[in-house]
Amino acid sequence: MAEPQNNSTALMVKNLSVFFGKNQAVKNVSLDIAARAVTAIIGPSGCGKSTFLRAINRMHELNPEARMEGEIKLFGDDIYSRNVEPVVVRRRVGMVFQKSNPFPTMSIFENVTVGLRLNGIRNRKLLAEHTEQSLRMAALWDEVKDRLHAPAISLSGGQQQRLCIARALAVEPEVLLMDEPASALDPLATSKIEDLIVQLKKDYTIVIVTHNMQQAARASDFTAFFYLGELVEFGPTTKIFTSPSQKRTEDYVTGRFG
């Protein structure tokens, strides 16, 4: 398996296993995720890719039956260490979901700033600056700058998803996790999200789960192929899609299964 070629590693995953009751969803996965790059996770349904993603910001712990083994280090910090609160991890590792989930009772402005306000920031000028900055980073500012107090749910599906990205970016995470961020969107909105991902990687480490291989090819630098809970192959995206080393990878990307 190829090693990432970037200079620094954002996430070091070692022998990670995740269990839900008796079911082992992730089996002994070791992987280094490069900083300020996009890593895509591909694989058929049920292969453990979403579970793997959620383990990176301890979201799987919301399920009382979930249990993990192994180690994940975020820029050298053990995120499962006893004295680390999950909430702290989730501030450093943001997440965007498949179905965009802006808070329905809040305005655009309130959605973006909710994380900041929960952290005690009240200064209006600061909140306004953060809002503009986050919405610009999410390529949404121009579309909403004149209606920041409109309800978030008045936005289109693609805009709502970018709002969720802005909300995640507002608390200045180091890593952004995206679980099939464009699968509920039309092609134009999908294309905007992909362009956005390529822009964001200059400043953030991004891990994206996708079932769309062309999307992985367009937007990512590295790709990991999961199958039945195992990491089958990991390497530069171009290599995975032009000349994979493993037969199972070849079979998957050529559509022979999954």
Add this chain to the structure above:
Amino acid sequence: MENYFEAGLDELRQKLLTMASHAETAVNQALQALLQRDYDLALRVKENDRILDQFEVEIDEMVIQLLTKAPLATNLRLVTVAMKISQNLERIGDEATKIAKRARDLSQEPPVKITLDLPRLARMALDMLKAALDAFVNHDSAAARALVPRDKEVDALNKEIHQTLAQHMVENPDTIGRCLHLMVVSKSLERIADHAKNMAEDVVYLYEAQDIRHTGKNQAAPAAPAAGA
């Protein structure tokens, strides 16, 4: 916000144009070496051919990478046409190398006393090459179409030159070696014109999405340019 393809496609175009420039230079220098009996220049042409080989490899790699991203419409045609153009340019480089080799051999012997229309053939081939590349750069499929029938004139002139040389060899057997070199040069120029024609056909496909190869209807009125071209 820049589309994720644009940077890659721009880079591909630039690389192709640089490669084309090298190919044109190779042909020009090979002909100069021939006409001026310049051994050293001819040797440089041969050595520089690996630059064109390297370009072909790099462009093919870029094309494969771009294809994994599933380009569509004009982008898809550009990427596939780029591969074909680079192959034609590499072959043009090979023909230039052949001309340069014969130039080296001929420079070591006294010139043959024969009047040949080789300079005109060279001019025609070079003009066709330049016209094909200009059509690509300028998105001018009409110019590309106009180029295609000119290949017949080149074929005819090459044939005439071959006949003149054949006749000369019969009458002057001591010139056979040198005349054979000149035949190869003429053939290489004809091949360069063929490659220019191929590139022109690729340009028409790129900008009109029309495949005009092997139709024999090269003078048909052009279709409307394809959307996005």
